[in-house]
Amino acid sequence: MEEKPVGMPYDVWEHVRKLKHEDVNVRCEAVKALGRIGYESAVPHLTKALKNDESSTVRESAAKALGEIGHESAVPHLTKALKDKNEDVRREAVEALGRIGHESAIPHLAQTLLKDESFDVRKSAARALGRIGHESAVPYLAQALKDKNDVVRFNAVEALGWIGYESAVPHLAQTLLKDEDKDVRWRAALALGEIGHESAVPHLAQALLKDENESVRREAAIVLGGIGHESAVPHLEQALKDKDWAVRWSADRALDMIKGRRRK
Secondary structure, three states: OOOOOOOOOHHHHHHHHHOOOOOHHHHHHHHHHHHHHOOHHHHHHHHHHHHHOOOHHHHHHHHHHHHHHOOHHHHHHHHHHOOOOOHHHHHHHHHHHHHHOOHHHHHHHHHHHHHOOOHHHHHHHHHHHHHHOOHHHHHHHHHHOOOOOHHHHHHHHHHHHHHOOHHHHHHHHHHHHHOOOHHHHHHHHHHHHHHOOHHHHHHHHHHHHHOOOHHHHHHHHHHHHHHOOHHHHHHHHHHOOOOOHHHHHHHHHHHHHHHHHHHO
16 A cells, blocks of 8 residues: 655645546546645646646546645646647646746747637636736737637637736737727726726727717727826817717716826
């Protein structure tokens, strides 16, 4: 009988031992339990399951458990799992890397974002890069703004807003003005507001006055008020004649915000 490693709690050891069980359901439950317990000494055993278990369900659960434990020693193993033949395993590996948040994962996540055949995996890679929050991810997320799938583009826009670097503004501005999906354009306006740089003002003003969708126009007005640059005033005044009452109301509030700053 294999001996328990020194210092490992007995409840952890019991689950580690089950990783060798012939029943896939037993192995899967053991992996999930190790993730819930969160004990670091389980990481090598989980990474072995991630690499070698014949069941994609066990590998998927192992990736998730490693993300829950959150130890950076799992990062190299999770990046290798980004090439797993199973889409669900790759997605869980991506999400685990996002939770761990180590910058060494960025180039691997970037390749997944740009090249994985599954839009769901690409979407998760965008979100993971946003969670890590490093400026080096901006060029890759900018490339993903041209993805053929609108869900991927939406999440790439969202990630750029989370990261919050000025270098993303030109890319988000292009998306705001040209993306075919109204939800992506709306999220681009919001992301520009999260960054808050005045270079976005002319692009937001154009969206405010010309976008065909009232939700995009309304968000553009709100963001212009939040940025607070006076160059937005004539555009917001023009939007007071918008056919949609919510756009008119948002433009009026934005003008109040800018004028309030001016009085101070």
